Amino acid sequence: xxxxxxDHELIRFFEQTKETxxxxxxxxxxxxDNVDSNTKSIWSDQLSEFGESISSCQECQLGKHRNKFVFxxxxxxADLMFIGEAPGKDEDLKGEPFVGKAxxxxxxxxxxxxxxxxENVYICNVLKCRPPQNRDPLPEEVEKCEPYLIHQIKLIRxxxxxxxxxxxxxxxxxxDGNLKSMRGKLHDYHGTPLxxxxxxxxxxxxxxxKRPTWEDFQFIRDFIxx
Ligand code: SF4
Numbered sequence: 001x002x003x004x005x006x007d008h009e010l011i012r013f014f015e016q017t018k019e020t021x022x023x024x025x026x027x028x029x030x031x032x033d034n035v036d037s038n039t040k041s042i043w044s045d046q047l048s049e050f051g052e053s054i055s056s057c058q059e060c061q062l063g064k065h066r067n068k069f070v071f072x073x074x075x076x077x078a079d080l081m082f083i084g085e086a087p088g089k090d091e092d093l094k095g096e097p098f099v100g101k102a103x104x105x106x107x108x109x110x111x112x113x114x115x116x117x118x119e120n121v122y123i124c125n126v127l128k129c130r131p132p133q134n135r136d137p138l139p140e141e142v143e144k145c146e147p148y149l150i151h152q153i154k155l156i157r158x159x160x161x162x163x164x165x166x167x168x169x170x171x172x173x174x175x176d177g178n179l180k181s182m183r184g185k186l187h188d189y190h191g192t193p194l195x196x197x198x199x200x201x202x203x204x205x206x207x208x209x210k211r212p213t214w215e216d217f218q219f220i221r222d223f224i225x226x
Contacts, residue, residue: 047076047155054128059144062129068095072124072152074117079224081158082106083149084125084199085167086137092130097123102201106164109200109213113221120224122156124149126171136167146171150190160223161192162216165199183216195220 051071057063070087073096082098090100098106098117106123110116117123127137127145137145153161163169166179172189173182173196182196197216198209 047152050151050155054148057128057148060129060141062127062131062141065132066129067092070095070097070125070128070130072122073097074122075120076122076156078120078122078156079159080115080121080220081153081156081161082121082123082164083161083168083172084123084164085171086125086127086134087130088134089130091125097125098200101204102199105200105203109217112214113217115221122158124152126168137171142171153190153192158192160220161189161194162220163194163196165202168199169196183212193223195223 055069055071057069066087068091070091084097087097088100088102090103091097097103107117110121115121126149127141128148129145131137131141161172163172166182169179169182170176172194173187175182179196179198185195187194187196195216197220198213203209203213
Protein backbone atom coordinates (compact mmCIF):
# COMPACT_ATOMS: atom_id res chain seq x y z
CA UNK A 1 0.00 0.00 0.00
CA UNK A 2 1.42 3.42 -0.89
CA UNK A 3 2.53 5.53 2.07
CA UNK A 4 0.75 8.88 2.42
CA UNK A 5 2.68 11.68 4.07
CA UNK A 6 -0.72 13.38 4.27
CA ASP A 7 -1.97 10.75 6.73
CA HIS A 8 0.46 12.00 9.37
CA GLU A 9 -0.68 15.58 8.80
CA LEU A 10 -4.30 14.50 9.07
CA ILE A 11 -3.73 12.64 12.32
CA ARG A 12 -1.93 15.69 13.74
CA PHE A 13 -4.79 17.94 12.61
CA PHE A 14 -7.42 15.68 14.23
CA GLU A 15 -5.47 15.45 17.47
CA GLN A 16 -5.04 19.23 17.67
CA THR A 17 -8.73 19.78 16.91
CA LYS A 18 -9.74 17.29 19.59
CA GLU A 19 -7.48 19.02 22.12
CA THR A 20 -8.93 22.44 21.25
CA UNK A 21 -12.63 21.56 21.07
CA UNK A 22 -12.81 18.44 23.26
CA UNK A 23 -13.80 14.86 22.37
CA UNK A 24 -17.45 15.85 21.76
CA UNK A 25 -16.38 17.77 18.66
CA UNK A 26 -16.15 14.67 16.50
CA UNK A 27 -19.48 13.30 17.74
CA UNK A 28 -21.04 16.59 16.64
CA UNK A 29 -19.27 16.37 13.29
CA UNK A 30 -20.58 12.87 12.71
CA UNK A 31 -24.11 14.04 13.43
CA UNK A 32 -23.59 17.00 11.10
CA ASP A 33 -23.93 19.60 13.90
CA ASN A 34 -21.64 22.54 14.57
CA VAL A 35 -19.46 22.03 11.50
CA ASP A 36 -18.57 25.59 10.63
CA SER A 37 -17.49 26.77 7.22
CA ASN A 38 -13.88 27.08 8.38
CA THR A 39 -13.74 23.41 9.36
CA LYS A 40 -15.38 22.42 6.07
CA SER A 41 -12.86 24.45 4.17
CA ILE A 42 -9.99 22.67 5.98
CA TRP A 43 -11.50 19.31 4.95
CA SER A 44 -11.79 20.52 1.34
CA ASP A 45 -8.15 21.58 1.38
CA GLN A 46 -7.18 18.14 2.69
CA LEU A 47 -8.95 16.43 -0.22
CA SER A 48 -7.47 18.78 -2.83
CA GLU A 49 -4.01 18.39 -1.33
CA PHE A 50 -4.41 14.63 -1.32
CA GLY A 51 -5.44 14.65 -5.00
CA GLU A 52 -2.43 16.77 -5.88
CA SER A 53 -0.08 14.60 -3.86
CA ILE A 54 -0.93 11.50 -5.90
CA SER A 55 -1.49 13.14 -9.29
CA SER A 56 1.93 12.05 -10.63
CA CYS A 57 1.52 8.50 -9.33
CA GLN A 58 3.41 5.74 -11.12
CA GLU A 59 2.50 2.93 -8.71
CA CYS A 60 1.13 0.80 -11.53
CA GLN A 61 1.74 0.53 -15.26
CA LEU A 62 -1.26 2.75 -16.11
CA GLY A 63 0.61 5.84 -14.95
CA LYS A 64 2.93 5.65 -17.97
CA HIS A 65 0.14 5.80 -20.55
CA ARG A 66 -2.37 8.24 -19.13
CA ASN A 67 -3.04 11.63 -20.67
CA LYS A 68 -4.65 12.93 -17.49
CA PHE A 69 -4.96 11.67 -13.96
CA VAL A 70 -8.67 11.51 -13.05
CA PHE A 71 -9.13 12.05 -9.32
CA UNK A 72 -12.84 12.88 -8.98
CA UNK A 73 -15.33 15.70 -9.19
CA UNK A 74 -18.16 17.12 -7.15
CA UNK A 75 -19.10 18.31 -3.73
CA UNK A 76 -16.33 17.65 -1.24
CA UNK A 77 -18.92 17.16 1.52
CA ALA A 78 -21.23 14.98 -0.54
CA ASP A 79 -23.63 12.53 1.06
CA LEU A 80 -23.71 10.53 -2.15
CA MET A 81 -20.64 9.14 -3.89
CA PHE A 82 -20.70 7.37 -7.27
CA ILE A 83 -17.83 5.08 -8.15
CA GLY A 84 -17.15 3.66 -11.60
CA GLU A 85 -14.40 1.24 -12.56
CA ALA A 86 -11.87 3.47 -14.37
CA PRO A 87 -11.61 6.48 -16.68
CA GLY A 88 -12.43 5.92 -20.35
CA LYS A 89 -11.14 7.78 -23.41
CA ASP A 90 -13.07 11.03 -22.85
CA GLU A 91 -12.26 11.06 -19.14
CA ASP A 92 -8.56 10.46 -19.82
CA LEU A 93 -8.50 13.42 -22.21
CA LYS A 94 -10.43 15.75 -19.94
CA GLY A 95 -9.22 14.65 -16.51
CA GLU A 96 -12.80 14.39 -15.26
CA PRO A 97 -14.85 11.27 -14.51
CA PHE A 98 -18.06 10.41 -16.37
CA VAL A 99 -17.95 12.81 -19.28
CA GLY A 100 -19.05 11.84 -22.78
CA LYS A 101 -22.38 10.16 -23.55
CA ALA A 102 -22.49 7.98 -20.42
CA UNK A 103 -21.67 10.97 -18.23
CA UNK A 104 -24.41 13.05 -19.84
CA UNK A 105 -26.89 10.28 -19.17
CA UNK A 106 -25.79 10.10 -15.54
CA UNK A 107 -26.37 13.86 -15.30
CA UNK A 108 -29.88 13.41 -16.71
CA UNK A 109 -30.73 10.67 -14.22
CA UNK A 110 -29.40 12.82 -11.36
CA UNK A 111 -31.49 15.71 -12.56
CA UNK A 112 -34.58 13.44 -12.48
CA UNK A 113 -34.05 13.04 -8.72
CA UNK A 114 -33.30 16.75 -8.31
CA UNK A 115 -29.57 16.30 -7.86
CA UNK A 116 -26.51 17.26 -9.88
CA UNK A 117 -22.84 16.36 -9.95
CA UNK A 118 -21.75 19.55 -8.19
CA GLU A 119 -24.09 19.52 -5.20
CA ASN A 120 -24.08 16.84 -2.50
CA VAL A 121 -22.71 14.38 -5.07
CA TYR A 122 -19.14 13.24 -5.68
CA ILE A 123 -18.09 11.10 -8.65
CA CYS A 124 -14.89 9.11 -9.10
CA ASN A 125 -13.51 5.74 -10.16
CA VAL A 126 -11.68 2.86 -8.53
CA LEU A 127 -8.68 3.49 -10.81
CA LYS A 128 -7.45 7.02 -11.41
CA CYS A 129 -5.84 6.28 -14.79
CA ARG A 130 -7.27 4.80 -17.97
CA PRO A 131 -6.58 1.14 -18.79
CA PRO A 132 -5.63 0.66 -22.46
CA GLN A 133 -8.60 0.03 -24.79
CA ASN A 134 -10.86 0.39 -21.74
CA ARG A 135 -10.09 -3.13 -20.57
CA ASP A 136 -11.13 -4.20 -17.08
CA PRO A 137 -8.84 -3.19 -14.20
CA LEU A 138 -6.24 -5.83 -13.35
CA PRO A 139 -6.00 -7.05 -9.74
CA GLU A 140 -2.51 -5.60 -9.33
CA GLU A 141 -3.76 -2.18 -10.54
CA VAL A 142 -6.65 -2.31 -8.08
CA GLU A 143 -4.32 -3.32 -5.30
CA LYS A 144 -2.17 -0.22 -5.89
CA CYS A 145 -4.96 2.27 -6.55
CA GLU A 146 -7.76 1.26 -4.17
CA PRO A 147 -6.04 2.68 -1.05
CA TYR A 148 -6.35 6.11 -2.71
CA LEU A 149 -10.08 5.59 -3.09
CA ILE A 150 -10.44 4.45 0.52
CA HIS A 151 -8.62 7.56 1.67
CA GLN A 152 -10.82 9.73 -0.57
CA ILE A 153 -13.92 8.17 1.04
CA LYS A 154 -12.48 8.78 4.52
CA LEU A 155 -12.16 12.49 3.70
CA ILE A 156 -15.56 12.90 2.02
CA ARG A 157 -17.49 10.64 4.43
CA UNK A 158 -20.54 10.00 2.21
CA UNK A 159 -23.73 8.49 3.61
CA UNK A 160 -24.06 6.20 0.61
CA UNK A 161 -21.74 4.87 -2.08
CA UNK A 162 -23.21 3.76 -5.41
CA UNK A 163 -21.11 1.39 -7.50
CA UNK A 164 -21.83 2.00 -11.18
CA UNK A 165 -21.73 -1.24 -13.12
CA UNK A 166 -20.73 -4.85 -12.50
CA UNK A 167 -16.97 -4.32 -12.72
CA UNK A 168 -16.93 -1.51 -10.17
CA UNK A 169 -19.22 -3.53 -7.87
CA UNK A 170 -17.31 -6.82 -8.05
CA UNK A 171 -14.00 -4.99 -7.67
CA UNK A 172 -15.11 -3.11 -4.57
CA UNK A 173 -17.09 -5.92 -2.95
CA UNK A 174 -14.69 -8.75 -3.85
CA UNK A 175 -17.61 -10.90 -4.94
CA ASP A 176 -18.11 -12.57 -8.27
CA GLY A 177 -21.73 -12.01 -9.15
CA ASN A 178 -23.82 -10.64 -11.98
CA LEU A 179 -25.18 -7.17 -11.59
CA LYS A 180 -28.75 -8.35 -11.11
CA SER A 181 -27.78 -10.43 -8.09
CA MET A 182 -25.97 -7.47 -6.47
CA ARG A 183 -28.77 -4.92 -6.99
CA GLY A 184 -31.54 -4.26 -4.49
CA LYS A 185 -29.49 -4.69 -1.32
CA LEU A 186 -27.25 -2.61 0.88
CA HIS A 187 -23.67 -3.85 0.92
CA ASP A 188 -20.87 -2.52 3.08
CA TYR A 189 -17.65 -0.95 1.82
CA HIS A 190 -15.20 -0.19 4.62
CA GLY A 191 -18.04 0.90 6.90
CA THR A 192 -20.07 2.88 4.33
CA PRO A 193 -23.33 1.47 2.90
CA LEU A 194 -22.96 0.63 -0.78
CA UNK A 195 -25.64 0.12 -3.40
CA UNK A 196 -25.10 -1.31 -6.88
CA UNK A 197 -26.75 -0.10 -10.06
CA UNK A 198 -26.20 -0.24 -13.81
CA UNK A 199 -23.43 1.73 -15.45
CA UNK A 200 -24.94 4.51 -17.62
CA UNK A 201 -23.02 3.09 -20.62
CA UNK A 202 -24.99 -0.15 -20.16
CA UNK A 203 -28.24 1.84 -20.29
CA UNK A 204 -27.16 3.33 -23.60
CA UNK A 205 -26.65 -0.18 -24.96
CA UNK A 206 -29.76 -1.75 -23.44
CA UNK A 207 -32.88 0.36 -22.76
CA UNK A 208 -34.39 -2.55 -20.76
CA UNK A 209 -32.09 -1.51 -17.91
CA LYS A 210 -33.79 1.89 -17.63
CA ARG A 211 -36.66 0.76 -15.42
CA PRO A 212 -34.55 -1.06 -12.79
CA THR A 213 -32.09 1.85 -12.83
CA TRP A 214 -34.90 4.28 -12.14
CA GLU A 215 -35.98 2.11 -9.19
CA ASP A 216 -32.41 2.19 -7.88
CA PHE A 217 -32.23 5.98 -8.15
CA GLN A 218 -35.53 6.39 -6.34
CA PHE A 219 -34.07 4.32 -3.51
CA ILE A 220 -30.89 6.45 -3.60
CA ARG A 221 -32.90 9.69 -3.43
CA ASP A 222 -34.98 8.42 -0.49
CA PHE A 223 -31.91 7.09 1.35
CA ILE A 224 -30.14 10.44 1.11
CA UNK A 225 -33.22 12.43 2.09
CA UNK A 226 -33.99 10.33 5.19
S1 SF4 B 1 -4.08 3.80 -11.77
FE1 SF4 B 1 -3.81 4.46 -9.65
S2 SF4 B 1 -2.04 3.29 -8.89
FE2 SF4 B 1 -2.01 3.21 -11.15
S3 SF4 B 1 -0.68 4.91 -11.75
FE3 SF4 B 1 -2.79 5.66 -11.80
S4 SF4 B 1 -3.10 6.58 -9.78
FE4 SF4 B 1 -1.29 5.28 -9.64
